[in-house]
Amino acid sequence: MRIKVFIAALCALTLTTNFALAQTDTESAEAATTTENEKEGFNPGAEIIEHISDAHEWHIMTLNEGQPNEKHISIPLPIILYNTRDGKLDVFMSSKFHHGEEAYKGYTLVGGGTEAQEIAYADENGNPIVDETGAYLKPLDFSITKVAVSVMIASLILLLILFGVKRSCIKNAGKAPKGMQSLMEILILFIRDGVVVPIIGEKHYQRYLPYILTLFLFIFLCNLIGLVPFFPGGVNVTGNIAITGVLAVITFLITTFSGNKHYWKDIFNTPGVPWWLKFPLPIMPLVEFVGMFTKPFVLMVRLFANITAGHIVTLGFIFLIFIFGNTMSAGVGYAVSPVSVIFSLFISALECLVAFIQAYVFAMLTSLYIGMAVHNPEEEHA
Numbered sequence: 220m221r222i223k224v225f226i227a228a229l230c231a232l233t234l235t236t237n238f239a240l241a242q243t244d245t246e247s248a249e250a251a252t253t254t255e256n257e258k259e260g261f262n263p264g265a266e267i268i269e270h271i272s273d274a275h276e277w278h279i280m281t282l283n284e285g286q287p288n289e290k291h292i293s294i295p296l297p298i299i300l301y302n303t304r305d306g307k308l309d310v311f312m313s314s315k316f317h318h319g320e321e322a323y324k325g326y327t328l329v330g331g332g333t334e335a336q337e338i339a340y341a342d343e344n345g346n347p348i349v350d351e352t353g354a355y356l357k358p359l360d361f362s363i364t365k366v367a368v369s370v371m372i373a374s375l376i377l378l379l380i381l382f383g384v385k386r387s388c389i390k391n392a393g394k395a396p397k398g399m400q401s402l403m404e405i406l407i408l409f410i411r412d413g414v415v416v417p418i419i420g421e422k423h424y425q426r427y428l429p430y431i432l433t434l435f436l437f438i439f440l441c442n443l444i445g446l447v448p449f450f451p452g453g454v455n456v457t458g459n460i461a462i463t464g465v466l467a468v469i470t471f472l473i474t475t476f477s478g479n480k481h482y483w484k485d486i487f488n489t490p491g492v493p494w495w496l497k498f499p500l501p502i503m504p505l506v507e508f509v510g511m512f513t514k515p516f517v518l519m520v521r522l523f524a525n526i527t528a529g530h531i532v533t534l535g536f537i538f539l540i541f542i543f544g545n546t547m548s549a550g551v552g553y554a555v556s557p558v559s560v561i562f563s564l565f566i567s568a569l570e571c572l573v574a575f576i577q578a579y580v581f582a583m584l585t586s587l588y589i590g591m592a593v594h595n596p597e598e599e600h601a
Contacts, residue, residue: 279293322346327345340355436578439578442457446570470585
């Protein structure tokens with residue numbers, strides 16, 4: 220494996236995902252129906268959305284929640300905005316918003332709870348400015364959000380692991396691997412010999428192995444970090460559709476530009492198909508052409524939906540304790556808590572398996588799409 224190509228692919232992947240996060244608003248949810256829990260200050264829907272969505276600050280905990288001396292402990296993140304009204308670039312820390320309670324430099328935080336958190340223009344009174352349709356007027360947002368920071372952390376951890384394994388390989392050349400080197404060799408050989416070589420073929424696999432390994436390790440590590448309930452974990456990275464969308468677009472571009480003449484012939488002149496399905500109405504070519512775009516779409520939605528669903532189910536079981544405690548009595552909440560904890564632990568253990576499976580499926584489907592693009596039937600008969 221060429222470590223430089225591997226690292227270059229990882230860095231490119233990280234930069235493009237961060238850029239997509241700056242350009243794309245990735246979280247949206249319908250307002251939750253008002254319940255007795257909301258009246259008493261606990262809204263499970265809002266709490267779940269807050270945990271799985273992106274934010275402009277990294278919230279750690281809240282002390283004395285619901286009390287007059289309530290205090291939020293969080294890590295402020297850089298706000299980078301391009302003001303489309305005067306053409307200026309404004310850079311400051313998210314702490315200037317005071318957790319969304321104040322406006323700063325003509326901007327304010329809107330949303331939160333069951334809605335996506337965004338930055339909008341504010342008037343002199345600190346209220347968000349809306350257009351004639353009621354939509355918020357917003358600047359171009361290039362801010363470093365919580366998900367973007369988590370992507371950087373995951374990439375840094377992966378780079379440190381790779382460089383450590385590289386040094387270990389050089390130091391223990393000719394000896395049996397041990398420690399992290401042993402674990403990484405298992406994962407790399409599993410993807411190479413179990414996925415990439417059988418699907419892409421021995422002639423072409425070395426060209427695409429660094430990228431597919433980067434995909435697998437990056438997704439797997441982000442999935443595991445998302446299961447850690449405390450800083451710097453707990454961020455729903457691969458449950459963010461901007462992240463999965465960028466990964467899918469990169470796969471789409473590599474597949475498209477790697478396609479040989481047989482690949483394009485099979486799309487626009489599919490062999491073995493009756494002529495009346497290709498001319499005069501190009502039904503099959505149209506179906507195959509649309510299929511080029513549905514494949515990366517499936518990649519994007521599959522990973523996003525599975526990871527997000529896992530987080531929602533886990534949080535749902537945990538919040539059962541507070542739901543029963545609020546609606547009935549504290550004693551009922553305590554009685555339900557052992558059941559909720561047991562189910563939460565079960566789902567968390569299942570999520571560890573899902574973290575690996577989703578990374579494996581993404582790598583396998585990517586290999587399949589690339590393999591279809593570079594497949595040459597003439598090589599099989601040579």
